[in-house]
Amino acid sequence: xxINNTTRLQLSLMTLDDSALLFxxxxxxxxxxxxxxxxxxxxxxxxxxMIPRLAQYLNPDKGWGLWKVHALNCIENDKHGLSxxxxxxxxxxxxxxxxxxxxxxxxxxxxxxxxxWGKGYATEAAQAVMEVVSAIDEVTHISAxxxxxxxxxxxxxxxxxxxxxHKSIHKDPLGDTEAVFYQKAV
Numbered sequence: 001x002x003i004n005n006t007t008r009l010q011l012s013l014m015t016l017d018d019s020a021l022l023f024x025x026x027x028x029x030x031x032x033x034x035x036x037x038x039x040x041x042x043x044x045x046x047x048x049x050m051i052p053r054l055a056q057y058l059n060p061d062k063g064w065g066l067w068k069v070h071a072l073n074c075i076e077n078d079k080h081g082l083s084x085x086x087x088x089x090x091x092x093x094x095x096x097x098x099x100x101x102x103x104x105x106x107x108x109x110x111x112x113x114x115x116x117w118g119k120g121y122a123t124e125a126a127q128a129v130m131e132v133v134s135a136i137d138e139v140t141h142i143s144a145x146x147x148x149x150x151x152x153x154x155x156x157x158x159x160x161x162x163x164x165x166h167k168s169i170h171k172d173p174l175g176d177t178e179a180v181f182y183q184k185a186v
Contacts, residue, residue, distance in 0.1 A: 001063040003132050006124050008076050014066040014089065016055055019046045021068060021086055030114045034150040057093040063133040064093050069112070069125045080119060087121055088112030090129045095143050099171045105141040105183070106133055110156065117152070123159045130160060134186040142186055145170055145179040157182040 003011045014021070026032060026041035041050070058065040066089040071082040091109035095102045108130060110122045130142055144162060146153040162182035170179040 001060060001132065003063075003067065003128055005072060006128050008072055008074060009087075009121065009125055009128070010070045010072055011067045011090070011125060011128060012070075013058075013060055013063075014054070014068045016051055016058070018066075018068065019043070019051055021089075022046050022050055022066075024086065025088055025111055025113060028114050031111060034147050034153070035111075053098075057097050062136060063129070064106075066091055067125070067129050069121065071116075071121075080115075082116065085115075086113075087116045088125075090122075090125050092129060092133050095141075096171070104138055105143055106139055108142055108144045108160070110153070123156050126156060126160055139186060141183050143181060143183040145181045147177060148180050154180065154182070160184065 001013075005011070023041065023043050023046050026046070029038035029040065032038050032040060054066060068089050069087045071077040071080075071085050071087055073083040077083040088111050091107065091111075093107055095105040095107045097107070108126055110126055112122045116122070133139065134142055142160070142162070143165075144153070144157045144160075146157070148167065162184040165181045165183045167178070167180045170177045170181075
């Protein structure tokens with residue numbers, strides 16, 4: 001599966017060899033704040049947890065995985081000093097992948113460097129990814145979740161056309177979290 005560049009961004013599917021990019025992104029406490037209270041991810045955690053998890057759901061034909069996002073060389077990105085930089089990623093996998101796989105409902109998620117926050121990059125990248133993966137016949141819904149205090153992520157969900165569904169515990173082998181769930185029918 002291929003996702004075309006947007007006006008400011010290049011998107012490509014991460015491979016299992018991209019652990020350095022995952023590590024780089026997770027070294028900012030602000031990026032990690034709503035995920036684990038601001039704790040930086042170690043390289044060992046990347047190698048023993050994140051990469052094996054990615055390997056379980058990575059499916060290039062269906063667009064499942066982490067779509068790495070780089071800023072293109074353009075005037076808009078130059079003015080922010082971001083041209084050519086790795087900015088973050090957009091996640092695509094079946095909702096509840098590790099507990100109750102729902103292949104018709106795809107989960108979108110995102111994690112971006114602090115320097116890119118507030119500039120619309122996460123929304124732009126997530127929109128581009130959503131448009132492509134939601135075109136697959138068996139996909140009926142696109143969903144996302146966040147802790148209730150993560151107002152920036154919730155704003156992205158709304159910009160993507162998702163609406164609030166419920167607040168509940170998100171079950172994950174790495175730990176359960178109380179979250180708000182948003183969804184869009186496609």
